[in-house]
Amino acid sequence: MKRWRWMVLLVLNVPLQATLRDPFQALPDPCAVPFHTWRLHATVQGNGGRAVAIVAVPEGWRRLYHGETPWPGWQVTEIVERRVYLKSQARCPAIVLEREPQGGGYGRKEPDAVRISLGRHGAGGSP
Numbered sequence: 405m406k407r408w409r410w411m412v413l414l415v416l417n418v419p420l421q422a423t424l425r426d427p428f429q430a431l432p433d434p435c436a437v438p439f440h441t442w443r444l445h446a447t448v449q450g451n452g453g454r455a456v457a458i459v460a461v462p463e464g465w466r467r468l469y470h471g472e473t474p475w476p477g478w479q480v481t482e483i484v485e486r487r488v489y490l491k492s493q494a495r496c497p498a499i500v501l502e503r504e505p506q507g508g509g510y511g512r513k514e515p516d517a518v519r520i521s522l523g524r525h526g527a528g529g530s531p
Contacts, residue, residue, distance in 0.1 A: 435496035437475050438462075444501040447483055455483035459501065 443460040450456050457468040457480075468488060472480045481498075482489040488501040 434477055434494040435492065437478060437499075439475075439490065439499050439501065442501060444486070444488060444503040446503075447485055447488070457483050457488045457501070459488070 441462050445458040445460050445465075448456045448458065455470060459466045459468055466474070468474055468480050468483065470480055470483055474480060474490070477493045478490050478499075479493065480488060481491045486503045490499040490501070492498070
């Protein structure tokens with residue numbers, strides 16, 4: 405009799421678990437991350453040689469440190485002058501947040517452009 409009850413619970417539980425995901429929606433892409441909205445503002449060499457990157461995100465400002473996980477599945481692998489390298493724990497291409505100054509000349513200040521590169525980078529920080 406107890407075995408019959410367990411079978412009923414199992415049969416009722418399986419359809420409930422199947423309704424948790426909409427089969428008509430695409431599976432989430434682990435490589436789709438919101439880094440395209442991030443803007444690298446500055447990189448600063450901190451005390452003890454620890455580099456910090458200051459990034460403007462839609463919610464405000466964020467500090468990134470080497471080894472930090474700013475987004476699930478992504479890790480900051482390197483912070484150098486005007487660049488931040490992010491590597492995916494999945495098999496996604498690496499991302500480089502790069503700040504390029506736009507020369508305004510004659511003391512004019514223009515906003516800096518930010519380039520995001522996809523692809524692998526080798527040792528030494530070159531993309």
